[in-house]
Amino acid sequence: MIYNLKLKELRTNKNxxxxxxxxxxxxxxxxxxxxxxQENIIPLKHLIYLANFYNVSIDYLLGLTNIYNYxxxxxxxxxxxxxxxxxxxxxxxxxxxxxLANYLRTTKSVVCKFEKMDNLIAxxxxxxxxxxxxxxxxxxxxxxxxxxxxxx
Numbered sequence: 001m002i003y004n005l006k007l008k009e010l011r012t013n014k015n016x017x018x019x020x021x022x023x024x025x026x027x028x029x030x031x032x033x034x035x036x037x038q039e040n041i042i043p044l045k046h047l048i049y050l051a052n053f054y055n056v057s058i059d060y061l062l063g064l065t066n067i068y069n070y071x072x073x074x075x076x077x078x079x080x081x082x083x084x085x086x087x088x089x090x091x092x093x094x095x096x097x098x099x100l101a102n103y104l105r106t107t108k109s110v111v112c113k114f115e116k117m118d119n120l121i122a123x124x125x126x127x128x129x130x131x132x133x134x135x136x137x138x139x140x141x142x143x144x145x146x147x148x149x150x151x152x
Contacts, residue, residue: 001127002063003047004038010054011036025049044123048077048141058137059150062127065136070144078142079117085140087115093133104128 011021022032025046034040042050051058052075059065090100090111097111104111104125113119130137130150138144 001038001041001124003042003061004036006056006061006063007036007042007050010050010056014054021050024053041123044120044126047123048075048143058141058143059130062130062137064127064130065150070138070146072146073138073144074142076143077120081142082140083115083117085142086121089129089133089135089140090115100129103132 007021011018018032018036019029022029025032027046031040035042035046047058047061051061056068057065057070057073060068090097095103097115098108101108101111106125110119114121114125126137126140129135130140134150136144136147136150139146139148
């Protein structure tokens with residue numbers, strides 16, 4: 001994941017300080033700094049908020065595409081679509097929950113919770129899926145209907 005480079009680029013292009021962005025997110029500056037230097041993984045909820053703030057796609061922030069934003073993009077996760085799309089993606093790829101869990105180095109119950117929306121998918125898991133299968137994070141999360149698959 002290269003979101004740290006994108007976060008810094010977007011922040012500096014708008015002449016904003018780390019203090020300002022941290023304040024917007026309700027975080028301490030040091031916490032935000034850890035995201036920007038990628039010492040800590042940014043939670044998906046913060047990534048979504050920053051994508052909305054900078055008007056860019058999550059795919060762009062994660063370095064999955066060079067396209068800044070998609071037409072008709074939504075600002076929020078559509079939880080109904082998210083559950084459906086994650087499950088449909090897994091089935092299209094002929095992956096069981098167990099196989100996907102093994103690839104993500106987690107448990108089947110974690111994947112099951114993602115599909116039931118008991119838990120929002122973790123940023124690294126979302127990135128791993130999107131990077132390997134070239135599927136849009138924004139699409140999976142229900143933020144856009146197109147594109148489904150990515151071309152850098």
